[in-house]
Amino acid sequence: MNLSIAEENYVKAIYKLQEGDTAVTTNALAYELDTKPASVTDMAKKLKEKQLIDYEKYKGITLTAEGRKTALQIVRRHRLWECFLVDKLAFSWEEVHELAEELEHVRSEKLTNRLSEYLGNPTVDPHGDPIPDAHGRMAKPRPQTSLDQANAKRLVVTAVTDQSVALLAFLNAKGIRLGTQLEIVAHYEYDNSIEIKMKHAPSLTISEQVAKNIMVRPV
Amino acid sequence: MNLSIAEENYVKAIYKLQEGDTAVTTNALAYELDTKPASVTDMAKKLKEKQLIDYEKYKGITLTAEGRKTALQIVRRHRLWECFLVDKLAFSWEEVHELAEELEHVRSEKLTNRLSEYLGNPTVDPHGDPIPDAHGRMAKPRPQTSLDQANAKRLVVTAVTDQSVALLAFLNAKGIRLGTQLEIVAHYEYDNSIEIKMKHAPSLTISEQVAKNIMVRPV
DNA sequence: AAAATTATTTAGACAAATCTAAATAATTTT
DNA sequence: AAAATTATTTAGATTTGTCTAAATAATTTT
Known part of the structure; x- marks a missing residue:
């Protein structure tokens, strides 16, 4: 099937928004x-x-098996190019998404x-997202939670869910990248902020807003 | 200026067809x-x-300075990607154009x-065509003629002007590529064919049609 | 130089992807 | 459950890039 760029972008977006078999809404x-x-x-x-999606008026959208396959191919290409740009052309992670x-x-x-x-058949891209293989199979991401939900004290950064240039550049500036190890010093309900500490650096405070987008697992 | 893909393809094609300051015709x-x-x-x-072209009804098309600059950027990108595909991803020269x-x-x-x-700032692509640098400057190709016009006997292949998959695959099969050295054994007016000989190989006959697209210089 | 041919342009139409404004359906609030 | 709000769809328009058929200009042939 020959899809236009617009159609590919829709399929990819539906894939991104569809959690489990919840239908994606028109507005979203x-x-x-x-x-x-x-x-x-x-x-x-x-x-x-x-036949890439199931769709009934007012009932939302879900991908068909064919649509999911297509989406995975697009995601595969996207993430491989990100690896190329970072590994071979020395771009930083906030530049590669666009x-x-x-x-x-x-x-x-x-x-x-x-x-x-x-690229050596990488299995994760520079943001920590898994790369589907040629058959659309993806490594199951290891159990991870967002930083604001974490209970463990010593953590390692595994992925970033929001890939806006603004957030990625911010994390870059703070020295936070994939694989960075950190400890939660305190979680202040008062102003919804979290104080964290990385090795060889003074502790720093980030908002829950930011922490939501940082995925971590216990180290 | 933000050009669509269609607009870029027109600019590139005009650049390709415009020899000196001869206007390009609508039909061509x-x-x-x-x-x-x-x-x-x-x-x-x-x-x-x-303002990318000069154009008057019935008078044909020529690139403006701005248009030429744009064309050279596109050509630069095209030829660099060809180098990447051949040098890094091991594609053969007839596969990379598309x-x-x-x-x-x-x-x-x-x-x-x-x-x-x-890529090491290459100055020619896998077909022997020069690559414009970041300022649009291109190495002047060394004096070369098409194989059917050559007078010298010992020649080296410097470029191929027709990049159709058919021709490139044909040359591949015959063992003719960039840098290949050959001798003209005979030029038959009778059936417009040329007999050539490469080192360590029996002589072979090609049509003038093919020879026209093979650029050579004396070795 | 008139006729015939070829090249180019114009006029009007179409498909893809989008939009606005209005209509309708679904959901939430009261 | 009626009213109000929110979500979604429809209808009709717009832009980009293309097309066919007809009209016009340029060139070539006779």
Whole structure:
């Protein structure tokens, strides 16, 4: 099936928003894609026609098996290009998302597989997200929670869920990246802030807002 | 200026067809882009509006200085990606053109320059075509002629002007690639064929049609 | 130089992807 | 359960890039 770039972006966004088998709403998708609900309705009809999604008026959207397969291919390409940009071209993690958004639309399986091989078949991208293999299989992420939910004291950063340039640059500035080890010093209900401490550095305070997007596991 | 992929393809095609300051005709451009003359007229108006081309009804098309600059950026990206695919991902030269057609539209100067650096700032692509540098400057290709025009006997292949998969695969099969040294054994007017001989191989016969697309210089 | 041919442009249409404004359905509040 | 609010869809318009068919300009042939 030959999809346009717009169609690919919809499929990818639906995949991202669909937790389990909860249907994705028109509004949520419009917000995610920075477009209008009316446009989402239009596209939903097309993608249903192409059997990539299940869609009934007013009932929301879910991917079909075929749609999920397509989504995983796009995600695979996106994350492999991110690895390439960081590992080979020395970009920093907050710069690569936008570039990968463009590169992911080059739909050549041969290119994708060669790129993967060239990079040593990585299983996670620079933000800690798992990379689907050529068959769409993904390593199950190890149990992780967001930093604001963590009970353990000594933690390691495994992923970042919000890939906005702003957040990633902020974390960069604070010295927080994948694999960074840290301890929770205190959690202040008073102003919803968390005090953390990294090795060889003074402790620092971040908001719960930020902590929600930092995934960690006990070390 | 933000150009669409279609606009970029027109600018690139005009650059390719424009020899010296001869204007490019509507028909030639339509043929090159596999579209209709009427569509070319439509797009010509848009590109004139954007000051990328000079265009007067019935008088043909030439690039402005701005248009030439844009074209060179696209050509630079195209040829760098071709180098990447051949040098790093082990594609053969006939496979890379189509992929580079897509990759060339990722318009990030930072990416382009990092890629160039990563490849060792190459000055020619896998087909022997020169790569413009970040300022649009290109190494002047050394004097070369097409194989069917060559007078010298001992020659080296410097470029291939037609990048169709068919021709490149044909040359591959015959063992002809960039840098290949050969001798002209005979040129038969009778059936417009040329007999050539490469080192350590029996002589072989190719048509003038093919020879026209093989660029050579005396060795 | 008139006729025939070829090249180019115009006019009007279409598909894809989007939008706004209005209508309708679903959900929440009172 | 009626009213108010929110979510979604429909209808109709817009932009981009393309097309066909017809009209016009340029060039070539006779």
